[in-house]
Amino acid sequence: MMSSTAMIWSGLPTLCRGMGISLLLVASSLSAGLLLGVPLGVAHVYAPRIVRMPLWIFDQIFRGFPTIVLLFLVYFGVGSLPSVSIQPIVAVILVLGLRSAAYQAQIYRGALEMIDRGQSEAARALGFTLTRTIVSILIPQAARYALPSLSNEYSILLKDTALAFTVGVIDLMSRAKFLAMRSRETLIVYLLVAAIYFVLTHGGIALFRAVERGVAIPGIGPQRARRQL
Amino acid sequence: MSLVSLFLDSAPQLGHGLLVTLRLILVAAPLGLVLGLLCGLSCVYGNRLLRTLAFAYQLSFRGVPLIVLLFILYYGLPHIGIRLTPFAAATLGFALCSGAYHSEYVRGAILSVPDGQMDAGRSIGMSTRQTVFHIILPQVFRKALPGCGNEIVYLIKYSSLAYLVTLVDLTGQARLIANASFRFFETFFIVGLIYVALVSLATSLLQLLERRLRLPT
Numbered sequence: 180m181m182s183s184t185a186m187i188w189s190g191l192p193t194l195c196r197g198m199g200i201s202l203l204l205v206a207s208s209l210s211a212g213l214l215l216g217v218p219l220g221v222a223h224v225y226a227p228r229i230v231r232m233p234l235w236i237f238d239q240i241f242r243g244f245p246t247i248v249l250l251f252l253v254y255f256g257v258g259s260l261p262s263v264s265i266q267p268i269v270a271v272i273l274v275l276g277l278r279s280a281a282y283q284a285q286i287y288r289g290a291l292e293m294i295d296r297g298q299s300e301a302a303r304a305l306g307f308t309l310t311r312t313i314v315s316i317l318i319p320q321a322a323r324y325a326l327p328s329l330s331n332e333y334s335i336l337l338k339d340t341a342l343a344f345t346v347g348v349i350d351l352m353s354r355a356k357f358l359a360m361r362s363r364e365t366l367i368v369y370l371l372v373a374a375i376y377f378v379l380t381h382g383g384i385a386l387f388r389a390v391e392r393g394v395a396i397p398g399i400g401p402q403r404a405r406r407q408l
Numbered sequence: 409m410s411l412v413s414l415f416l417d418s419a420p421q422l423g424h425g426l427l428v429t430l431r432l433i434l435v436a437a438p439l440g441l442v443l444g445l446l447c448g449l450s451c452v453y454g455n456r457l458l459r460t461l462a463f464a465y466q467l468s469f470r471g472v473p474l475i476v477l478l479f480i481l482y483y484g485l486p487h488i489g490i491r492l493t494p495f496a497a498a499t500l501g502f503a504l505c506s507g508a509y510h511s512e513y514v515r516g517a518i519l520s521v522p523d524g525q526m527d528a529g530r531s532i533g534m535s536t537r538q539t540v541f542h543i544i545l546p547q548v549f550r551k552a553l554p555g556c557g558n559e560i561v562y563l564i565k566y567s568s569l570a571y572l573v574t575l576v577d578l579t580g581q582a583r584l585i586a587n588a589s590f591r592f593f594e595t596f597f598i599v600g601l602i603y604v605a606l607v608s609l610a611t612s613l614l615q616l617l618e619r620r621l622r623l624p625t
Contacts, residue, residue: 243604245568248579248596255586256593334470341473345572352475359483366484369476377471 186362187371190354197354198375200268204340204350207272209333212279219280220287221313241281246339249274254346267347271340279336286332290324291317323394330387334380341376351375414594418585425581426602432495432567432577436502437560443503444510444556451515453540462511469508475569477501482573498570506563513555517548550621557614564606578602 222230241249254270257263265273294317302312344353351372359368415422450462469477482497492500521544529539571580578599586595 239604240600243565243607244600245565245579245603247568247571248582248600248603251579251582251586252593252596252600256596259590259592338473341475342569356479364487366480366487369480369484373472373476373480376473376476377468380471381467 183362183364187358187364187367190358190362190368193354194351194358194372194375197349197351198379200349201337201340201343201351202379204268204271204275204343204348205333205337208275208279208336208340211272211276212283212332212336215276215280216283217287219284220291223284223288224291238281238284241278242285246274246278247342247345249278250342250346267343270346271343271348275336275339278339279332282332282335283329286325286328287321289328290321293324294320323391323396326387326391326394330384330391333383333387337376337380337383411594411598414589414591415598418581418589418595418598421581421585422578422599422602425576425578428575428580429567429570429578429606432498432502432570432575433564436499436506436567437563439499439503440506440559440563441510441556443507444514444559447507447511448514448518448552449540451511452518466508466511469505470512474501474505474566475572477505478569478573494570494573494575497573498567498575502563502567502570505566506559509559509562510552510556513552513559514548516555517551518544520551521547550618550623553614553618553621557611557618560614561607561610564610565603568603 219234222234226234244252250270253274254265254267258265258270298316298320299312302316303309307316340350341352343350344356347353355368355372359365362368447462447465450458451466454462478497478501481492481501482494485492485497525543525547526536526539529543530536534542567577568579570577571583576584582595582599586592589595
């Protein structure tokens with residue numbers, strides 16, 4: 180009979196594997212949100228009203244529904260339709276990716292609106308086309324404004340991935356539940372998991388901050404980013 | 409069976425769940441606000457010990473997912489002999505978590521009040537405490553309101569996690585209804601809409617409050 184401490188020690192590798200899955204979930208949803216969020220953010224600012232109406236509905240659903248309700252909606256709801264089968268991990272990435280896209284669209288909209296009008300006027304006066312202006316003048320500046328909020332989005336997303344276990348993904352939380360049940364050391368195991376998430380959250384934020392400092396241009400972009408988690 | 413008849417059939421059950429969810433929010437939100445206010449004040453005006461404690465609380469509770477916190481409170485604490493009811497564990501977890509976020513907004517708001525306000529209060533003979541309560545805090549409430557309001561909106565949505573510590577709230581009822589009727593998509597969609605309605609209601613109330621409190625400039 181193994182002591183519970185030994186059992187926790189021997190459970191660490193499986194926790195690490197679960198952590199790998201959690202990080203995979205964060206990385207893929209964050210990038211899915213980026214790919215979809217940038218065009219959505221541009222659409223929020225520039226698209227005609229007829230496009231913004233369906234956008235509003237998308238926004239209400241993905242920002243207004245609780246994450247767990249969205250997960251159940253997609254995994255149990257869409258998954259129970261005939262001829263549709265959906266892997267738990269796909270459901271989670273789909274939900275968190277679309278959710279993050281909705282939030283990131285707001286971030287990019289705000290960032291685009293923060294840039295001085297004179298910037299695009301100056302570019303046009305120099306003979307840049309509109310596309311060239313957006314790509315070479317506006318987006319590089321907007322990206323710098325968006326970075327602080329993006330690190331905030333990372334930390335929210337990481338914490339939301341902890342819900343993946345509710346639809347059966349074997350992530351950090353589900354490994355922890357199993358280990359807690361087996362070793363009966365619920366408190367220690369969950370405190371350990373809390374510590375892991377703590378390190379991942381603050382480590383990731385520090386990374387984002389380093390990037391922010393690396394790409395900062397004195398005099399342009401956010402001068403002193405307001406820190407929030 | 410259409411969406412409407414499903415809604416009508418499950419209305420009593422959804423109503424029960426909604427009541428539980430509302431009770432959770434109405435208990436946890438004020439608790440969280442008080443906690444956030446105390447912690448924010450300690451961050452700025454506290455002595456070294458209080459400041460360290462407040463920062464440690466902020467940092468740790470914002471770095472850990474709410475669900476992990478709920479699991480510690482509900483499944484972990486019985487290990488050292490503390491047994492909480494699902495409702496107590498959920499409200500405590502919500503309050504602790506949102507308090508940590510509130511405190512950051514409160515701290516930011518306090519720091520954004522110009523130093524001259526404190527100097528002016530002191531120079532007309534008020535004590536530091538009096539100045540904080542009568543001069544600084546009324547301004548802080550107004551400045552922190554948008555952020556704190558946002559946090560309350562988050563709390564409404566994350567109250568759905570109470571279901572994971574066995575509390576049958578709105579989300580819990582949705583699971584029960586869906587499992588019994590096999591109408592998963594419709595049930596979760598309806599419940600999602602109820603959350604959207606709650607969020608919209610809270611947002612408009614907060615906007616109303618913001619407008620009422622706004623000072624003429």
